[in-house]
Amino acid sequence: MTKKILILLFILIPINANALIEVDITRGNLNPLPLAVSPLSIDEESRKGFEKILKKENIGSEISNIVENNLRTSGLFNPLDKKAFLQAPDIANLKPRFEDWNLIKAQALITGKVNYVDDKLRVEFRLWDVLAAKEMMALAFTTVPNNWRRVGHIISDKVYERLTGEKGYFDTRIIYVSEEGPKTQRIKKLAIMDQDGANNKFLTLGNELVLTPRFNPASQMVTYLSYFKNMPRVYILDIETGTQEVVGDFPGMTFAPRFSPDGKKIIMSFAKDGKSDIYTMDLENRIVEKITNHPSIDTSPSYSPDGKYITFNSDRSGYQQIYVMKNDGSDVKRISFGNGLYGTPVWSPRGDLIAFTKLHKGKFYIGVMRTDGSGERLLTENYYQEAPSWSPNGRVLIFYRETKTNSKGEGFSAKLWSIDLTGYNERQIKTPTDASDPSWSSLLSN
């Protein structure tokens, strides 16, 4: 489905090793950094060339709009109104007049230009520190014109990384379950979109119930639960080729699948005789291993990023709680001890935290705790929300939220939301239909 992007990336000028501006990403959006995203300049010939191929009047402005939108939604940056810009884009890219940008209170400036070269899209951009009057970074990309949105995302990632010191998460996709119809008879389809909601596509037709899609961190593969032929089983789907395959040969329901960090195994639950245990299946040699063996419900397994540990949900204590064990099932330890029920543990890609859903006194919370269960922090409270999934840099969580119906049972909706790890910058992610069970991909380019 997605063409592998061919991007030739080269650094125009070596990056200055000394940090100039720095954005403190641990403080949330209390004080987002004011910056100016000057539209990428474009000569008339290139503009016409892209207009013909991409049906966009000015691809330079379109790309800078993507950058501006990404940086704004991160909550860490405050892109300034273009109307206040004094310097023309082409001149600014050559050498900004820093006094002008200082005047409108921009602390950083992004400039660049777009060229149409041999049927390719060539983009260069520069990041400037306005106060220090210095260039911080300069990069150029060449790719096929259809990849223009991804170029905007990659620029956003580079700027984010340069200013925060951490990898970005903009050149990524979200897979989720699209929902339509009455609450008692929901039609559910797998859907995929860019992180910013663009390029939404449906991957299944809605003939059978589908749930809990999750990306393979190492490839464009997805694992999910499908009720195909009324037999709930874990499947894998290659989103490039569309081929689907049932995982393993289990005499009953398999569910709650996730990939191992290297993408080579599926970990999931298998339910039989009222018990649910955790199993893995190696995708290469098809060997199935039973990891837990307990009369309780053991589900929602998630590997640590080094693959050595597994966190999971179990009611072996009587109620749903979060546990951690070694990847062979040994050394099981309960880590959640707060008030309420805990579910859907998912290990941060940074390794230091586990995100979860908590149910306490009729409210649902998304929270995080350290991997030994200490330092529990609740990020958001609502009538119903669950199933957090981490951005690949471990800074943002995406989850879904359902609304309460009125006395007639009307008014139900399910939407995707994201929130910063700091608990700030909670926002709804727009989808064409109702949506649930989001899973965030790894960075498509590195």
Add this chain to the structure above:
Amino acid sequence: MRLNKILKNTLLVLTACLVLSACATKKEVATDIQGQMQGDVYTGTDTVKYLADGVPDRVFFATNESILTTASRETLRAQAAWLRKNPGINVVLEGHADERGTREYNLALGERRANAAKDYLMTYGISSDRITVLSYGKERPVDSGSNPLAWSKNRRSVTVKAN
């Protein structure tokens, strides 16, 4: 790293700011609504269908539970008698949960509830070959309400003819 230090400090502050209420977890205990619930188990007949005369098709459960109530066992004994009289009929036991739980746990809970019904049918002489268990978790509520009565109708195992 400066960043790490800041991160740690922020975590400390945020943790200190958290105010957690100190009450122990209790099950949500619903009140008896118009005589249709006992504890929080549904006892009404609104949603019940009949497999045959005097043979209700479903049993109901308390929140997070898969224990069969006295009324449920009576229903299942009637189903077992009907199945013994109709040896050609196979059934699917569809287990369900209410919407107040996480999706994956509810899938397991629905399976556990349907299995409780299956085990009971088997002790009354119905072969496991005739019974298939299918969990829908919270995916197929019968009542779309967001209130204790609606949830009690949705926590159920329904016996459906498979042929």
